[in-house]
Amino acid sequence: xxxxxxxxxxxxxxxxxxxxxxxxxxxxxxxxxxxxxxxxxxxxxxxxxxxxxxxxxxxxxxxxxxxxxxxxxxxxxxxxxxxxxxxxxxxxxxxxxxxxxxxxxxxxxxxxxxxxxxxxxxxxxxxxxxxxxxxxxxxxxxxxxxxxxxxxxxxxxxxxxxxxxxxxxxxxxxxxxxxxxxxxxxxxxxxxxxxxxxxxxxxxxxxxxxxxxxxxxxxxxxxxx
Numbered sequence: 001x002x003x004x005x006x007x008x009x010x011x012x013x014x015x016x017x018x019x020x021x022x023x024x025x026x027x028x029x030x031x032x033x034x035x036x037x038x039x040x041x042x043x044x045x046x047x048x049x050x051x052x053x054x055x056x057x058x059x060x061x062x063x064x065x066x067x068x069x070x071x072x073x074x075x076x077x078x079x080x081x082x083x084x085x086x087x088x089x090x091x092x093x094x095x096x097x098x099x100x101x102x103x104x105x106x107x108x109x110x111x112x113x114x115x116x117x118x119x120x121x122x123x124x125x126x127x128x129x130x131x132x133x134x135x136x137x138x139x140x141x142x143x144x145x146x147x148x149x150x151x152x153x154x155x156x157x158x159x160x161x162x163x164x165x166x167x168x169x170x171x172x173x174x175x176x177x178x179x180x181x182x183x184x185x186x187x188x189x190x191x192x193x194x195x196x197x198x199x200x201x202x203x204x205x206x207x208x209x210x211x212x213x214x215x216x217x218x219x220x221x222x223x224x225x
Contacts, residue, residue: 072101073161075183076154079107080146081168082136084119090171092122098176104160106153108133108146139201193218 079085085107095103105128107115113133115125130149136142147165154160162183172179196217204212 071159073184074102074104074157074159075162075164075180076104076106076157076160078147078150078154078163078165079105079109079168080136080143080150080165081107081109083110083113084115085122085125085168087169087171088120088122088125092124094172094176095122095124098180102180103176104154104157106130106150108136108150111135191218 085091095105105124107125107129109115109129111133113119113129115127115129117126120126130153132149134142134145134149136146150165151163154163164183193216199215199217202212202215
């Protein structure tokens with residue numbers, strides 16, 4: 001006969017709930033630590049496994065080449081955020097060992113929101129917000145307008161040769177040296193776009209410009225050159 005107040009196996013419900021909470025917290029901590037482990041454990045031996053066509057001609061892993069007389073080519077990181085960047089502590093780890101001569105940071109956030117000591121845990125984001133940001137609504141054309149503002153600002157710096165569009169939920173899985181080398185050596189742009197047969201948001205009013213056969217689903221996160 002099953003005793004009242006006991007979970008399967010004869011454990012009290014309070015103890016069972018506590019067990020579930022502990023397991024959930026453990027899994028959350030493990031998931032949060034994965035980016036840090038990836039950032040610190042990626043070593044030169046991993047780099048040797050990259051196809052030669054995607055590898056920098058300079059094999060020194062810890063040193064990014066400087067071209068005398070020319071500005072260093074930079075990667076522009078373009079963040080599209082609703083307000084603050086909740087994963088700024090991960091990006092702090094990513095940027096802390098990178099040379100500022102090789103990257104730029106731009107953030108489109110809520111109009112009037114300022115990134116400083118009180119709003120972000122990463123000094124790399126201080127005062128990186130656009131001054132002309134607009135109100136953005138998810139899934140509407142205002143997102144495109146915000147992305148264009150980010151690109152417009154980044155293009156003012158002629159040293160920016162690669163552009164990575166990021167959302168507030170994006171995190172890096174490898175360290176800066178690997179990502180920089182990979183992007184600089186790649187001749188391609190990376191855009192998240194796929195055909196979703198269950199998609200029902202297509203509006204026939206845009207047919208003259210975007211026919212249904214060309215309609216694709218995707219994320220604003222991408223990289224281009």
